[in-house]
Amino acid sequence: MNPSRTPSASVLYPQLAPAKINLGLHVIRRRDDGYHDLETVFLRVPWADRLSVRPAARLRMTCSDPALPTDERNLCMKAARALQTAAGVTAGAALHLDKRLPYGAGLGGGSSDAATTLRLLAALWNVAIPPDRLHAIGATLGSDVPFFLGPPAAYATGRGERLEPLYDPATQALYR
Numbered sequence: 001m002n003p004s005r006t007p008s009a010s011v012l013y014p015q016l017a018p019a020k021i022n023l024g025l026h027v028i029r030r031r032d033d034g035y036h037d038l039e040t041v042f043l044r045v046p047w048a049d050r051l052s053v054r055p056a057a058r059l060r061m062t063c064s065d066p067a068l069p070t071d072e073r074n075l076c077m078k079a080a081r082a083l084q085t086a087a088g089v090t091a092g093a094a095l096h097l098d099k100r101l102p103y104g105a106g107l108g109g110g111s112s113d114a115a116t117t118l119r120l121l122a123a124l125w126n127v128a129i130p131p132d133r134l135h136a137i138g139a140t141l142g143s144d145v146p147f148f149l150g151p152p153a154a155y156a157t158g159r160g161e162r163l164e165p166l167y168d169p170a171t172q173a174l175y176r
Contacts (some may be wrong), residue, residue, distance in 0.1 A: 016048035017116035019107035020147060035143065035159045041166065042108075042144075049113055050098040051076070053120045058092035059084070065099040075114040075141060083118055083135050087127040110145045111175040115148030 030036050050094040059080050061070040071077065076095055083089065087117075101109035105162065115138055122129055131149070138145035143159035153166040167173070 002166045014050060014052040015116055017051050017109070017112040018044045018108060018143070018148070019047040019101050019112065020044050021107070031159075037158060039155070040156050040158060040160065042147045042154050042160070042163075045107075047101060047107070049101050049109055049116075051113060051116045051120065052095045052096050052098075053117070053124050055124065056092040056094040059094040061096075061097065062094070063099055065097075068097070068103070068139075069127055070097060072097045075110045075145075076117040079114040079117040079145075080121055081140075081143055082141060083121050083127065084136055085127075087122075087125065088130060088135070089125050089127060091125055093121055093124055108148065111144035112140045112148045114138065115145050118145075118149065121166075147168075151171050 003152050010110075014062055022041050023043055024039075026037065026039040028037040059077065061074060061077055068074065068100070072081070076097060080093065080095065097113060099109075101107050101112075103109055118134055118138060122134070135146045135149055139161045140150050143161050146161045147156065147163060150163055151165040151167040154163040155166055156163055
């Protein structure tokens with residue numbers, strides 16, 4: 001990929017970053033790495049944060065909630081840096097998060113924000129990155145991030161990063 005890549009246009013890309021709920025969470029065991037092995041069904045729900053990006057000389061972030069950090073501690077910024085590194089991009093971006101989901105509520109808000117950041121910046125920077133590579137980048141950011149890069153319902157195992165789709169887009173039916 002071209003490290004001198006420039007943003008596609010000076011367009012604002014607003015997108016919803018949806019919440020998720022866990023249906024039937026089964027914690028199997030605590031792992032040596034501190035995570036838990038689990039089985040659950042993730043289902044996206046219509047509550048959401050709103051994220052937008054636009055071209056900028058460097059990466060920077062603002063947020064509607066002054067209690068949230070907007071520096072490198074924020075998952076959106078971590079996602080942006082991870083994509084820059086993986087794709088060899090030097091372009092920046094201005095991110096704005098309109099935070100509507102409560103944090104710490106188990107709805108996956110931060111993970112969804114990170115996944116949405118990855119998708120939006122890949123579009124802004126014209127980065128053609130295979131879905132499995134984006135999934136791998138997401139998994140380094142958090143266990144729930146890969147779910148928000150895939151279908152709206154999935155059976156999850158491992159830390160939650162191993163996903164089996166439970167949704168047929170042709171019929172809009174859930175299945176397993």
